[in-house]
Each structure stands twice: as C-alpha cells, then as structure tokens.
Amino acid sequence: MAHIPDGVLSAPVFVVGGLAAVAALTFSLRALDDRQIPRVAILSASFFAISLFSIPIGPTSIHLLLGGLMGLILGPAIFPAIFAALLLQAMMFGFGGLTTLGINTINIAVPGALLGLAFRPAVARASVARAAILATICSALCVVATGLLVALSLAFSSPDYAASAKAMIATYVPLMVIEGLITGSCISFLKKVKPELLSPHAAGE
Amino acid sequence: MSGGARAGAPPLAAGGERSAGVIEALDGRTRLLGAFGLVLTIALLKDFPAKIAALVMALTLVSAAGLSFAAIGRKLLHVEGFMIALLLLLPFTASGVPIATFGPLVVSDRGVERAISLVITVNASVLTVLVLLTTIEPVRLGRSMAALGMPPRFVHLFLFLVRYLPILRDELTRQVEAMRARGFSMRLKRHTWRSLGNLVGMLLVRSIERAERVDEAMRCRGFSGRFPMRAMRPMGMADLRFAMLCTGVLVCLVLLEWLS
Structure with a gap:
C-alpha cells in the first residue's frame, strides 16, 4: 500500500524524497558498525519475509508495513533496512519504483525511526502487559503517519491527486488496527522470550 | 511518437532468437544506469505523445529481451494492485469538466485524462525495470x-x-x-x-x-568487515551500443516533449 510506483509523483517530490533518503542513509550507515551488518541484514530479511506474507481480510488481503516494530528493534538502522528491501523488491519483482525509492523509504522509515526512538526506552522498562500496549500504540501511529506521508506525497505532486489522497487514507485504518494488534502481541512475546532484543544495546545501536 | 520508437526498435528487435541475449549480454552497471536514466526521464514526461512513445519503447525492450508477454502481463497486474485505489478514485475526485454522472458521483474529463496518463507512465516504467533489472541475478546487481x-x-x-x-x-x-x-x-x-x-x-x-x-x-574465517569483491569485467561493445541507444531514445523523448 505504501509503495508509490514510478511515474506517479512530480519531480520536486521524488527529488526531495531522494535527497532526504540519502541524508538519512548516510547518517545511519555511519552509525552502524561493520560487525553489526549481518545481524541487521538477517533481521531485515525476516521483516521483509513477514511483510511479503499476505493476511486475508474479508475479500482482500493486506501486507504488514512493520515500521513500528522495525523502529523499536532496529533503531536508526531501519533506514538501510527498508531501503535495501525496497530496492530488492523493485529489482526482483518490478514492484515499487526506482525514482520513488527515496520517498518510499522516507514515508515508511521516518515514522518508524522517530516513534521507535520515542517509545523504545519505555517499552524496554515496562512490564510485559504495558510494553504490549505501548508497542500497539507505537505501531498504529506509525501506520497512520505513513498513510499521511503517502497522501502528502501525492497531494504535493498534483492538485488533481489531493481529493483521492484524502480518500486513500481511509484504506490505512484496517491495517492500523491489525498491525497494532500483531505488533503488541509480538512485543509481549519478545519481552518474555528474548528481552535482550529490546535492551539498550541491541541490534542497530 | 514514432521518433522514440524508431530509435529504439531496429538494433534490438532484429534477429529473433539471437536477440534474446541482447539484454543478457549487458553489464550490470549498464543496466542499472540505463534503467535509472530511462525511468527518470519517463517520470519527467508531461505530454501524451511522449508518454505513449515511452510505452512503445518499453514494449520494444520487452520483445527485444525475448520475455513472454503472458508472464509480464501477470506481473503487471500484481504491480497495479497499489494503483487500483488511485485509478478508481481519480476520475471522480479531480476537478474538471463533468462528462458523466452516476448518481451522486461525477466523472470529470481531467480525472479520466489523469488516470489514463498514469496507466501509461506507470506501465512504461515497470516494463523498463522488469526487462533491465529483474532479469539479472541480485548478487551481480550488488x-x-x-x-x-x-x-x-x-x-x-x-x-x-x-x-x-x-x-x-x-x-x-x-x-x-x-x-x-x-x-x-x-x-x-x-x-x-x-x-x-x-x-x-x-x-x-x-x-x-x-x-x-x-x-x-x-x-x-577471519572476517574483518569487508568482503573481497571480484573486479568486474570491462564493459564491451554491447554496453557501448546500448548506452548510445538509450541516449538516443532519451533525446528523442525529450525532443518530442519539447516540440508538442
């Protein structure tokens, strides 16, 4: 849902998105240690595998975005993780776009990175039940933020898209609920089974 | 319109089976740069003639690469999944001269025009990427x-x-x-x-x-954070020809846009 293909956005929008993505990637790759690459990459592969898994909902199916969960677990390494996944998706399946790689990365990773940063200390400290609630809120907010950013990317590209973009936000509501619930239960599982994954010195930090 | 298509057609399409290897023979770098260049140009086009020329160019690439249109069609349907919402909404929500009404819903000419133009550019870009990049092993791409x-x-x-x-x-x-x-x-x-x-x-x-x-x-095994990367083979004549062809197509598309 959040992958805007080539040929939809206007040049200023995808150029600004591209520049922002280059800045974010440079910053987060610099912060990453060479030794952490396999760990971040294998985690990204599992997030990617999960997002490819389709969950049937009524007559259609949805795919998880996982921005909130990735932000909580990967921290700033969410930028290269999402960029690499989108690149692979564009190159392997022709799905998504090349000119829109930057803006798509920003739309998914920025909410994840910021909300992950904000929620992570509280999630790490909280009890299992409270952590699950916090993670639910975090990932639901991430989905909403991504939906808004996608709508804004469309609206800034052409006034003709503005009304459609507003209507498209509604399609994010079911995803928000489902992703929130699944992330909440996933975090409660991880707090019980592998609490160190959420400790201050985990994955991408 | 025929300008872009003609520039793209003869050297690639000629030769039937033999041409299946035309894209295959290209260096990964050539393909990456070519795909980015073409897709970027398509994204910048504004007028219908140039957009249609771009679609013709992309279809020519598909036949030159010897890919099956059935398989490509299935992939395109999958890609269009995202677009369905936007395409269905556009005719009703864009402001313009009304051309039809269904109860409370009004279809505007501008909305329909927008939707058609989107279908053309999105498909032209996706086809280009499918031909140039999905046919290469990801490791070589890396x-x-x-x-x-x-x-x-x-x-x-x-x-x-x-x-x-x-x-x-x-x-x-x-x-x-x-x-x-x-x-x-x-x-x-x-x-x-x-x-x-x-x-x-x-x-x-x-x-x-x-x-x-x-x-x-x-x-x-002594990993120190760096992989030894094999040096790439130098680019060949095929790459040079393809680069010239791409440049030609790009110039034609831009000229077409500029003239109309």
Whole structure:
C-alpha cells in the first residue's frame, strides 16, 4: 500500500524524497558498525519475509508495513533496512519504483525511526502487559503517519491527486488496527522470550 | 511518437532468437544506469505523445529481451494492485469538466485524462525495470552497485538480504504450515492476532540466533568487515551500443516533449 510506483509523483517530490533518503542513509550507515551488518541484514530479511506474507481480510488481503516494530528493534538502522528491501523488491519483482525509492523509504522509515526512538526506552522498562500496549500504540501511529506521508506525497505532486489522497487514507485504518494488534502481541512475546532484543544495546545501536 | 520508437526498435528487435541475449549480454552497471536514466526521464514526461512513445519503447525492450508477454502481463497486474485505489478514485475526485454522472458521483474529463496518463507512465516504467533489472541475478546487481560507488556497508547489507530472504521465507512458510497442521485458521478474534504476533516474534528470535551463528562462523574465517569483491569485467561493445541507444531514445523523448 505504501509503495508509490514510478511515474506517479512530480519531480520536486521524488527529488526531495531522494535527497532526504540519502541524508538519512548516510547518517545511519555511519552509525552502524561493520560487525553489526549481518545481524541487521538477517533481521531485515525476516521483516521483509513477514511483510511479503499476505493476511486475508474479508475479500482482500493486506501486507504488514512493520515500521513500528522495525523502529523499536532496529533503531536508526531501519533506514538501510527498508531501503535495501525496497530496492530488492523493485529489482526482483518490478514492484515499487526506482525514482520513488527515496520517498518510499522516507514515508515508511521516518515514522518508524522517530516513534521507535520515542517509545523504545519505555517499552524496554515496562512490564510485559504495558510494553504490549505501548508497542500497539507505537505501531498504529506509525501506520497512520505513513498513510499521511503517502497522501502528502501525492497531494504535493498534483492538485488533481489531493481529493483521492484524502480518500486513500481511509484504506490505512484496517491495517492500523491489525498491525497494532500483531505488533503488541509480538512485543509481549519478545519481552518474555528474548528481552535482550529490546535492551539498550541491541541490534542497530 | 514514432521518433522514440524508431530509435529504439531496429538494433534490438532484429534477429529473433539471437536477440534474446541482447539484454543478457549487458553489464550490470549498464543496466542499472540505463534503467535509472530511462525511468527518470519517463517520470519527467508531461505530454501524451511522449508518454505513449515511452510505452512503445518499453514494449520494444520487452520483445527485444525475448520475455513472454503472458508472464509480464501477470506481473503487471500484481504491480497495479497499489494503483487500483488511485485509478478508481481519480476520475471522480479531480476537478474538471463533468462528462458523466452516476448518481451522486461525477466523472470529470481531467480525472479520466489523469488516470489514463498514469496507466501509461506507470506501465512504461515497470516494463523498463522488469526487462533491465529483474532479469539479472541480485548478487551481480550488488557487485554492480559497489562498482558504481554505493557505500560498501550498504552493499554488504543488500547482499546478506539477498542471501537470507529465501531462507527466512521458507522458515516462515514452515511455521505457518505447522500452525495450520495444529488447526490454526485466520478469524477475526483475539486468538488469531495473538498467534500471528507470536509467529512474528518467533521468526525474529530465530533470525537473531541465525545471525549469531553466521557472525561466529564468519569471524572464525577471519572476517574483518569487508568482503573481497571480484573486479568486474570491462564493459564491451554491447554496453557501448546500448548506452548510445538509450541516449538516443532519451533525446528523442525529450525532443518530442519539447516540440508538442
């Protein structure tokens, strides 16, 4: 849902998105240690595998975005993780776009990175039940933020898209609920089974 | 319109079976630069003639690469999944001269025009990417990216992702099958979300443990954070020809846009 293909956005929008993505990637790759690459990459592969898994909902199916969960677990390494996944998706399946790689990365990773940063200390400290609630809120907010950013990317590209973009936000509501619930239960599982994954010195930090 | 198409057609389409190797023979770097250049240009086009020329160019590439149109069609349908919402909404929501009404819904000429133009550009870009990039092994693509100056850390991450994605997809499929064997089915109830959350969590735990094993194995072999990258073969005549062809097509598209 959040992958805007080539040929939809206007040049200023995808150029600004591209520049922002280059800045974010440079910053987060610099912060990453060479030794952490396999760990971040294998985690990204599992997030990617999960997002490819389709969950049937009524007559259609949805795919998880996982921005909130990735932000909580990967921290700033969410930028290269999402960029690499989108690149692979564009190159392997022709799905998504090349000119829109930057803006798509920003739309998914920025909410994840910021909300992950904000929620992570509280999630790490909280009890299992409270952590699950916090993670639910975090990932639901991430989905909403991504939906808004996608709508804004469309609206800034052409006034003709503005009304459609507003209507498209509604399609994010079911995803928000489902992703929130699944992330909440996933975090409660991880707090019980592998609490160190959420400790201050985990994955991408 | 025929300008762009003619520039693209003869050298690639000539030769039937023999031409199947035309795209195959290209260097990864040529393909990456070519795909980015073409897709970027298509994204900048504004007028119909140039957009249609771009679509013709993309279709020419498909036939030159010897790809089956049926397989490509199936892929396109999948890609259009995202677009359906936008395409259905556009004719009703864009402001313009009304051309038809369905009850409270008004179809505007501008909306329809927008929707058609979107279908053309999106398909032209997707076809270009499908022909130039999806036909190459991701590992070669990784090496080409490194040769074009992508940061080595990112290239490593990309190559690891390529290596472990199929493995983790298999792992996920196995876990889902095991759940189904125990009688799990998707319903709108709490148990379903709890189980799916546990499934996601379990996959993450397993991938972390896998990453630890991989890391240990790599350190045993003296990994210091850098992979030795094989040098790339120098580019050949095929690459030069393709580069010239691409430049020609780009110039034609831009001229077409400029003239109309």
